[in-house]
Amino acid sequence: MIAFFDDAGFILGSYALTFGVVGLLSWRYVRRGTQLGQRVPDDEKPWR
Amino acid sequence: MTTTDPAAAAPPVSPEGPRHGTGTRATRMLGIATIIAMGWLVAFGLGFSPADRDQEEAVRILYVHVPTIWVAYLAFSITAIASAVVLFGKKKSLDWDRLAGASAEIGVAFVAVTLAVGAMWGRITWGVFWQWDARLTTTALLFVTYIGYLAVRRLGGSHEQRAKRSAVLGMIAVIEIPLVHWSVRLWRSLHQEATVLDTDGDIDMDGLMLFSLFVGVIAFSLLYVWLLLHRTRSMWMQDLLDDRGLDEALAARRAEGAGLVDSARPEPTEPVSQPAHQNGGGS
16 A cells, blocks of 8 residues: 555556546547537438 | 627527537447446556555556557557458448548557556656667557558548558558567567466466456447547548538539629629630639
8 A cells, every 4th residue: 555655646647647638539529520510411420 | 788699609500400419329328338437447446456466556557558558459450451441342432441540540549548658657667767678669669650640641632542542551550569569579678578468378367457457448448439439420521521512612613614603793784795704714
């Protein structure tokens, strides 16, 4: 447990960095999809 | 005093109602499953799994470091397979090209995470963030190669040209994956050898540690599929809009050439004696 607190910055930082990057990427993809989706009618989208 | 009209500030709405993006019921369910799996990863990675005998608490970083590079390998392999279909498949569809591009994009993001998180693990275990070690160097090379692949996709030309050009690179670049994986055996390396994907098939890991790693692999695989669905759909819409923009530009140009644009121009005060295209219009 002592070692955890010694290295906590790097351990927690690695998780924060990972979730930060994938969260940002996910948000960017969804936002881009929403923006483009406004310009294409729903009946033309094969997934709808 | 000024008044604000709420309708004027609202985004444009199509006549049939608000349009949808890339999400569906299936992607929402997949997204929820991904969030739950990520929650499990945090719980087991940071909480329930024990410290390692040699690496102590630093082993917790490996529950994100290893799954992200495995999913990146998967993403680049999907890129290579889709690229092969683009080049050699009987049915020429740009869907395979979009799948290849979207998968490579996600793979690049995952390799970036692997490198950054690996540097933190290296700082604890080796005392340095970076070494020009065989595994680290080949992984950095893999990252740069796929950045190049994405750059090639952004070069000009038609969608078909983009598909063929990037498919060639997508099939060549995948050769680096076995090089990265076997680098720890091919050269003297600081990096530890494979624990799970070893050739002898014997996994020397504590059960809870292996389970935490397994949860990480499941969580990042679900995330990969979720991202891939959203990205390929965005790319499909972008290509459609690009084609329509091109079609509209061509139609306008043809109309201009045929003198049909006269209707959009102001009415002349005097009768025109000659057609517009004979007066130098439409150049």
